[in-house]
Amino acid sequence: MHRSSSDAAHAELKGVVRVYPAADGGKVHALGPVDLRLVPGEFYSIVGPSGCGKSTLLDVLAGLSAPTEGEVFFEGQPVAGKVPPGIGVVFQEDASFPWLTVEDNIAFGLRRAGVDGAEVDRRVSWAVGFMGLEDFRRAYPAQLSGGMRQRVCIARTLVTQPRLILLDEPFGALDAQTRLLMGDELLRLWRETGATVMLITHALDEAAMLSDRIGVMSARPGRLIADICTGWPRERDSRIAADEAFGAITSRLWGLLREESLKATGMAGAAR
Amino acid sequence: MKRATWIRTLVIVGFVLLLEALCRWGAIGRMTMIPPSAMAEHLWKLLQEGRYNGDIVQTLRNVLAAFVLAVVGGFVLGSLLHAWPRARRAVDPFLATYYAIPFFAFYPLLVVIFGLNAAPVILIGFLFGVVAMILNTLNGLDRIPPVLVKTARIAGLGPLRTALLVKLPSAAPQLFTGIKLAIAYSFIGVIAAEFIMSTSGLGYSIAYAFNNFDNRTMYALMLFIIVLVTVVNAFFHVWERRIMARRGL
Numbered sequence: 001m002h003r004s005s006s007d008a009a010h011a012e013l014k015g016v017v018r019v020y021p022a023a024d025g026g027k028v029h030a031l032g033p034v035d036l037r038l039v040p041g042e043f044y045s046i047v048g049p050s051g052c053g054k055s056t057l058l059d060v061l062a063g064l065s066a067p068t069e070g071e072v073f074f075e076g077q078p079v080a081g082k083v084p085p086g087i088g089v090v091f092q093e094d095a096s097f098p099w100l101t102v103e104d105n106i107a108f109g110l111r112r113a114g115v116d117g118a119e120v121d122r123r124v125s126w127a128v129g130f131m132g133l134e135d136f137r138r139a140y141p142a143q144l145s146g147g148m149r150q151r152v153c154i155a156r157t158l159v160t161q162p163r164l165i166l167l168d169e170p171f172g173a174l175d176a177q178t179r180l181l182m183g184d185e186l187l188r189l190w191r192e193t194g195a196t197v198m199l200i201t202h203a204l205d206e207a208a209m210l211s212d213r214i215g216v217m218s219a220r221p222g223r224l225i226a227d228i229c230t231g232w233p234r235e236r237d238s239r240i241a242a243d244e245a246f247g248a249i250t251s252r253l254w255g256l257l258r259e260e261s262l263k264a265t266g267m268a269g270a271a272r
Numbered sequence: 273m274k275r276a277t278w279i280r281t282l283v284i285v286g287f288v289l290l291l292e293a294l295c296r297w298g299a300i301g302r303m304t305m306i307p308p309s310a311m312a313e314h315l316w317k318l319l320q321e322g323r324y325n326g327d328i329v330q331t332l333r334n335v336l337a338a339f340v341l342a343v344v345g346g347f348v349l350g351s352l353l354h355a356w357p358r359a360r361r362a363v364d365p366f367l368a369t370y371y372a373i374p375f376f377a378f379y380p381l382l383v384v385i386f387g388l389n390a391a392p393v394i395l396i397g398f399l400f401g402v403v404a405m406i407l408n409t410l411n412g413l414d415r416i417p418p419v420l421v422k423t424a425r426i427a428g429l430g431p432l433r434t435a436l437l438v439k440l441p442s443a444a445p446q447l448f449t450g451i452k453l454a455i456a457y458s459f460i461g462v463i464a465a466e467f468i469m470s471t472s473g474l475g476y477s478i479a480y481a482f483n484n485f486d487n488r489t490m491y492a493l494m495l496f497i498i499v500l501v502t503v504v505n506a507f508f509h510v511w512e513r514r515i516m517a518r519r520g521l
Contacts, residue, residue, distance in 0.1 A: 062426070064422060064425060064426075083425055083426045083428065085428070087426070088426070089422070089426050091419050091422065091423075093417060093419040094417075094419070095417075095419045095420060095422070095423045097420065097423075097438070097441070097442075098442075098519045099441045099442075099444070099518065099519055108427060109426070109427040109428075112427050112428065112429055112433070112437070113427070113428065140518070140519050141519075142519055
């Protein structure tokens with residue numbers, strides 16, 4: 001498989017802990033300690049009960065927030081509260097800019113980075129074609145469906161040619177069929193760009209279908225309690241859902257998560 | 273034209289014609305109101321003679337000054353309060369109850385402080401408009417989706433470029449509401465202040481005509497104000513529609 005014990009970690013979390021100040025003056029221990037190594041080119045997913053700190057982990061890895069304890073590395077360099085070039089992030093919420101057309105949305109990051117006009121056009125045209133947005137280049141986000149807007153956000157990430165793509169429940173707001181199709185597109189994108197992908201999701205089937213490797217997180221404070229390799233071939237799509245192994249992986253994930261999910265809801269009950 | 277537009281136009285035209293008829297037939301006495309056509313005719317004459325041009329220019333200048341001060345001041349104060357939540361919590365009750373204060377009662381005080389010139393008039397217009405702008409600036413900044421700010425950070429934007437390229441356009445619809453209210457309040461504040469205690473300007477001229485039983489001038493100037501305010505608001509309305517259309521709304 002893609003796992004290796006060599007030093008070639010693409011991104012790495014070492015003993016990362018994140019504690020938030022709470023509204024009542026106390027502290028919320030949201031995450032960790034977490035150790036995680038992402039191998040170049042792998043498709044890694046994290047599943048966990050709601051509120052377990054999955055998004056916090058992504059924020060820390062992307063450099064959007066600094067860890068309270070521990071260290072974060074991307075391509076061997078420490079990530080210090082600043083998003084390093086080479087990392088792209090796609091969020092669950094609609095992150096398209098409503099005042100820009102689809103193509104201006106996609107070109108946003110490139111123009112800010114001072115990439116020259118011809119190169120911006122070339123990359124935007126490629127991303128528009130790749131995500132099937134040709135007919136909507138001059139449309140505004142308000143004129144698109146939720147799935148289309150998410151494609152715009154993915155295209156905007158793609159044009160920056162990230163080597164590590166982080167996705168925070170990117171299909172969470174979409175209907176089930178659209179999610180399956182977007183999952184296929186994500187696999188295609190991963191294969192064709194050769195990027196390392198880390199996907200955060202609450203959908204076990206999504207994780208089982210897409211990933212090379214799945215990390216299971218505990219209830220808050222989130223820790224990685226299991227590491228499951230799926231053994232899928234690199235050429236794959238949503239049809240592997242019919243494979244026997246798919247059911248086995250999904251039920252194994254649920255076996256691990258059921259208790260943590262109960263803990264998460266139980267904690268919510270006790271906190272009242 | 274849409275059906276609603278037709279009906280709206282019909283209602284206004286019908287109302288003006290009804291007024292015209294009631295005035296002409298004597299159902300409304302000449303000392304109460306003159307027919308709309310006579311208002312328009314007299315206004316045309318006044319504008320041609322240029323008797324009130326100085327007052328009109330002065331009022332417009334005061335409104336413009338109050339409006340610009342209210343928009344700029346409101347935006348700056350609103351942004352500062354947004355960046356400083358503790359101060360915002362402290363002044364929140366004042367902002368919420370602000371429009372319950374009858375400013376005009378303080379007009380004599382303002383005259384004592386600033387003298388009988390344009391300053392108290394502009395200040396009242398400004399005080400009227402500034403809080404609407406503050407509240408709408410806060411509202412607009414509150415509504416910026418955090419994910420857009422995160423997106424700006426991923427694109428490597430610093431605080432200044434994030435403010436200009438992401439926060440400002442994101443808050444634009446609410447800022448626009450603030451600007452529209454500020455222009456309306458500036459007109460109200462300035463003309464009302466002129467009405468009460470000034471010695472010149474449109475508001476003063478209307479009050480003067482009223483006190484001297486000069487109905488024709490009074491109604492002509494009122495008509496002028498209505499037309500002026502309608503034109504200004506229509507301009508902002510079209511501008512807003514154009515901005516919203518650019519967002520596909």
